[in-house]
Amino acid sequence: MAVGLAPGWTTVMVELEVLSDRGLAPLRPDQGHGLVFELLSAWDPEAATELHRDPRDKGFRSGWLQTAEGDLPGPDQPQGTVLYWPLGATRPEVRQMLYALAGAAPEEVRFGANVLGVRMVWPGVDVAAEDAIDESGDPAWADVDFQTPTAFRGRDSAGRNVVHSWPAPRLLIEGLARRWERMIPVPLPVDLRAMDEGAVTIERWAGRCLRAEVERQTVWGGVGQFRYRLPVEPGAARAAAVLLRWAEAAGVGWRAPHGFGQVAVELGGTQRGR
Incomplete structure (x- = not known):
């Protein structure tokens, strides 16, 4: 597929x-x-x-x-x-x-x-994704194991640059979508950055923060297991699944080339069963 x-x-x-x-x-x-x-x-x-x-x-x-x-x-x-x-x-x-x-x-x-x-x-x-998605339908959820400290850059309510250790769905998906756009000259079938807030949600999680030193800067990054419910819009769950499977090699979040944000992903369920 x-x-x-x-x-x-x-x-x-x-x-x-x-x-x-x-x-x-x-x-x-x-x-x-x-x-x-x-x-x-x-x-x-x-x-x-x-x-x-x-x-x-x-x-x-x-x-x-x-x-x-x-x-x-x-x-x-x-x-x-x-x-x-x-x-x-x-x-x-x-x-x-x-x-x-x-x-x-x-x-x-x-x-x-x-x-x-x-x-x-x-x-x-490989990003063809034949192995990323079950033939029975779009996946309903993704289990993401953050294996090394993971952090995301963003802005606080005052517009100041901050680093987040919580893998909020929007930070995770939008960050991967931006990375895909720069690295892969083939567009995803759905623009995931245009999704409504709450299209992807955290169903359950177990994790903690770890401290890391990067270029004399102390950074807190999250590790642990998170289950994300994928969007129900046509094609959106499939696009999100491709991004998350690709994240196993591309990494997620801040400083991924330095070993941060290394993940393992398992997809499951079908949208028809939700």
């Missing part, structure tokens, strides 16, 4: 550090092809050259370069800045290359006048 998404989509997240002493301008997706081929050439130069010459679709998509918090970077990123770059593959041979890079990424790569250190490549995740 492809859920209206492009089958076979795979994403990896590449961690890049600015090593050159000149500022790195934000990288648009359409500027990323050269950088993609630099990375692929480090794994298999001949295959990368053939792919570059192929007049068809290149078999990959480049997302926006972003900060660890998932924001778009400013105009110039100074030396030492660490940024994250999502890539997606639509062809089997490109998918194999990206998976191979997870264990054999080059230490650095040149992009124009910039030198970028390649520190990490996240393992890929």
Whole structure:
């Protein structure tokens, strides 16, 4: 069941550090092809050259370069800045290359006048969702196990920036939807950010807060098991299920690339049985 998404989509997240002493301008997706081929050439130069010459679709998509918090970077990123770059593959041979890079990424790569250190490549995740949803109907609930401290950025009633440790449904779903939009150039069948308050609810939970130190800042993050009731609007439960299943690889909330917000998800029930 492809859920209206492009089958076979795979994403990896590449961690890049600015090593050159000149500022790195934000990288648009359409500027990323050269950088993609630099990375692929480090794994298999001949295959990368053939792919570059192929007049068809290149078999990959480049997302926006972003900060660890998932924001778009400013105009110039100074030396030492660490940024994250999502890539997606639509062809089997490109998918194999990206998976191979997870264990054999080059230490650095040149992009124009910039030198970028390649520190990490996240393992890929298929988002076709054939295994995410039971054939009997849209799932009614999702059990989410927050296995590492999870926090969400937001604003308080006075408009000040705050960090929340409670995985409220809107923070969870809207945050994942924004991350999907930046990383996966295939829209979800339903805009979950437009849902009414209360469309997703917490049915039961058991958890606690843990303290973590991040760059000399103390952060409280939640861990534990939560059952979320999924929305009843047509297609919305299915879209939410795809997002939550994808969250097992993409992470949720603040500082996910640093190990925060790692989750395991189990879907269950059917909307017809509610």
